[in-house]
Amino acid sequence: MKWSTLLSKVVFAGQQEQPPPPPPPPPAASPFHRHGDHQADPDQATPRLSSASTSGSADEGGVGGGGIAAASGNSSSTTASPARGKFELELDFRRFWEEFRSSSSEKEKEKALNLAVDVFCRLVKQHSSVAQLVTKLVEAHVFAFVIGRAFVTDVEKLRIHSKGRSLHVADVIGFFSEITELGICPGSNLLYAVEVLVTENY
Structure with a gap:
């Protein structure tokens, strides 16, 4: 309702109950x-x-x-449009990717990469050929390297902040399920991007 x-x-x-x-x-x-x-x-x-x-x-x-x-x-109805949505998402990815590569601030680079990976994951679900999508959007080997490095860095951060520096299942799940103030889940997106790139042999 x-x-x-x-x-x-x-x-x-309320008006019916008035004297x-x-x-x-x-x-x-x-x-x-x-x-x-x-x-x-x-x-x-x-x-x-x-x-x-x-x-x-x-x-x-x-x-x-x-x-x-x-x-x-x-806003959501515009994004949901199949044809227009793909085009806008591709523009968003290129913008976030450029911000990631050009920014001198580590915090801004991390934020831009999180947004770029989020858009990438959404685009993958709309395309039948991941290889064509990656080639269309970015240099494949550069993107794969950045994603792989980000994944290793996150795992290392998690290990350092864990008690005894050993990984526990609950901590790993919680770390990769955390949602940011932007409403995205960088950890989950990163895992999905790694899975996609490994499946495509990048």
Whole structure:
């Protein structure tokens, strides 16, 4: 159920439970109170809220078609488009890859690589030929080297920070399942990228 639909029902129920209005005062003020009674009628007030909620359709997912939910819905629908989505993802990969190669900050390089690998994994799932995809996007041997080095570096970091410098299954799973503030899982993406590249003999 949409938040807007639930809100309209709560408002309607609240108005139904309100005590009846007091009797009108002397006739001189009666037109004003007749107008107020008309405005307080639940059947008159509820449709106004309902029309606001229905103006944001089910596809938009927001109250009145606005707000964060609607904005995120529009963004996801653009990415989900098969033809346009692939093209945009390829542009994103090239941009992130260039940021990774040109940045002088290790923190920025790591962030750019995480984003590039995330886009790469999404593109792999949309292409039938991984070899053609890799060749189209980047120098295959360079990309494979960077991914392999990143994987070894992550495993080494995990080993160093582990008690006794020995790897435990729970720690490894937790490390490679961690989700960043950007909503991506770099560890899981890295494992998938390694699997894809090894399968393709890179």
